[in-house]
Amino acid sequence: MKTIDFKWPLNIKSGSTHAGFKPDEQLDMCWVVSDTPASAAGVYTTNQFKAAPVQVTKKTIELNHQLQAIVVNSGNANSFTGDEGIQNVYNSKQLVADKLHLDDTLIGVASTGIIGKQLDMNTYQNGVDSLELSTDDINAPEAIITTDTCSKKVCVELTLNDKPVTITGFSKGSGMIHPNMGTTLSFIVTDANIAGDDLQNLLSEDIVSTFNQITVDGCMSTNDMVLAMANGAAQNDQLVSGSDEYIEFAKGFKYVLTTLAKKVAQDGEGANNFVEVNVNNAFDKQEANLVSKAIVGSNLVKSMIFGKEANWGRIVQAIGQTHAHVDPNHVAITLNGTEIVTNSVPVSFTDDELKALFTDENIIIDVDLNVGNASGTAWGCDLTYKYVEINAAYEG
Incomplete structure (x- = not known):
């Protein structure tokens, strides 16, 4: 092909x-x-x-x-x-x-x-x-x-x-x-x-x-x-x-x-960043898809990306609000190739180091749930002021 x-x-x-x-x-x-x-x-x-x-x-x-x-x-x-x-x-x-x-x-x-x-x-x-x-x-x-x-x-x-x-x-x-x-x-x-x-x-x-x-x-x-x-x-x-x-x-x-x-997803209204979320080692495929979409769809996560703040707690809340199987003590989160959470414990970074993770227009979040062998991916974008402006004025 x-x-x-x-x-x-x-x-x-x-x-x-x-x-x-x-x-x-x-x-x-x-x-x-x-x-x-x-x-x-x-x-x-x-x-x-x-x-x-x-x-x-x-x-x-x-x-x-x-x-x-x-x-x-x-x-x-x-x-x-x-x-x-x-x-x-x-x-x-x-x-x-x-x-x-x-x-x-x-x-x-x-x-x-x-x-x-x-x-x-x-x-x-x-x-x-x-x-x-x-x-x-x-x-x-x-x-x-x-x-x-x-x-x-x-x-x-x-x-x-x-x-x-x-x-x-x-x-x-x-x-x-x-x-x-x-x-x-x-x-x-x-x-x-x-x-x-x-x-x-x-x-x-x-x-x-x-x-x-x-x-x-x-x-x-x-x-x-x-x-x-x-x-x-x-x-x-x-x-x-x-x-x-x-x-x-x-x-x-x-x-x-x-x-x-x-x-x-990349052309989301007003978007600055394309976001891909990969969930690995989930209980099954359905839960992997569910969790990845919950993360990419969270307004808190979207706002985090727009503000270029690696607030991993917003990712965790999106995972936790689903009914998916999780091990609260052994979750890992990676942002653009850099692990920011290991075994549910945050890795120490300076503010400048965290902001450096957002220099690419494409943001990739990888989550390891450590409860199975299934994987799933979802795509979305950040949430910007422009989104509100576009939809407040939309007439056709």
């Missing part, structure tokens, strides 16, 4: 446009389309107020785990919009289906932006009318962003049955990031040949240790969705769970998910 420049897999095309949901000619709509129906999978927010596109797209994929097109708009979330919002999703599907000459059951719809505002269908129609298809249009990652400071994208290539296979992914997300399924809007497309059920199982399994392990602000979006399409155009033998080829594909697929998840 190797990382390559962003491109679309075989028989995948895209287009992007300014429909009018955002001002100043910003890209705010895109679609990704396969030449043929593709195996499809999805995971969705567990927020009780699921946005209309989430509700409808979930039902669409559950019909037969197939999609041929995904259309996304930014600038309006079509969330908390009642029956009219649901109908507007179906109307959106039909507009796309009519233009592409497809059955509307093969259309997935996603939206992001302001909550509680009905989707203007004239604007949506304008966007659909303007969208074109090209293998050269790679602006979809830019068309879906809102408060993001940059687009998030990744592309890898691997070989299955002597056939080159491409896996391409892109995401948006900067705030309202604290998933329990996946987060943000994220899309993965590949030309690998894999059945829809197997793709769904793989996505559902990998989401637990990738997108479920990021947090920016502890707030779960109503619009979170991660969708995957695999059209089989690479003409590899259909992947069979457990085979060498399946394992190789699974590695590439998880790499794409992990990379996108980390990019979202």
Whole structure:
């Protein structure tokens, strides 16, 4: 497997446009389309107020785990919009289906932006009318962003049955990031040949240790969705769970998910520092993931990192507030490669020595629980004044 420049897999095309949901000619709509129906999978927010596109797209994929097109708009979330919002999703599907000459059951719809505002269908129609298809249009990652400071994208290539296979992914997300399924809007497309059920199982399994392990602000979006399409155009033998080829594909697929998840955490609203927390020697994998996410999600830990103060007590409180097994007398904590707590006893440092641990923009915290053999990782960022400023002024 190797990382390559962003491109679309075989028989995948895209287009992007300014429909009018955002001002100043910003890209705010895109679609990704396969030449043929593709195996499809999805995971969705567990927020009780699921946005209309989430509700409808979930039902669409559950019909037969197939999609041929995904259309996304930014600038309006079509969330908390009642029956009219649901109908507007179906109307959106039909507009796309009519233009592409497809059955509307093969259309997935996603939206992001302001909550509680009905989707203007004239604007949506304008966007659909303007969208074109090209293998050269790679602006979809830019068309879906809102408060993001940059687009998030990744592309890898691997070989299955002597056939080159491409896996391409892109995401948006900067705030309202604290998933329990996946987060943000994220899309993965590949030309690998894999059945829809197997793709769904793989996505559902990998989401637990990738997108479920990021947090920016502890707030779960109503619009979170991660969708995957695999059209089989690479003409590899259909992947069979457990085979060498399946394992190789699974590695590439998880790499794409992990990379996108980390990019979202790194672009947390107002963030100065990207934070990675590794928990080792936990009782089991579930507890390792739980503790690592509790640490990276703690506002006290986030503030500690922003203030460049190695207040290890804030890390300890985050561990202790979980139900994970711990040995209170034998915890070790390492900050950017320097152990600051050994056997639950702090190591002596001068203030200048502690501050020197924060010179890198990337902060890595390693915790050894000494109660088992399992490991887990979570990603996040610090909490800054800028986060409050961004969200106090947010209107779309």
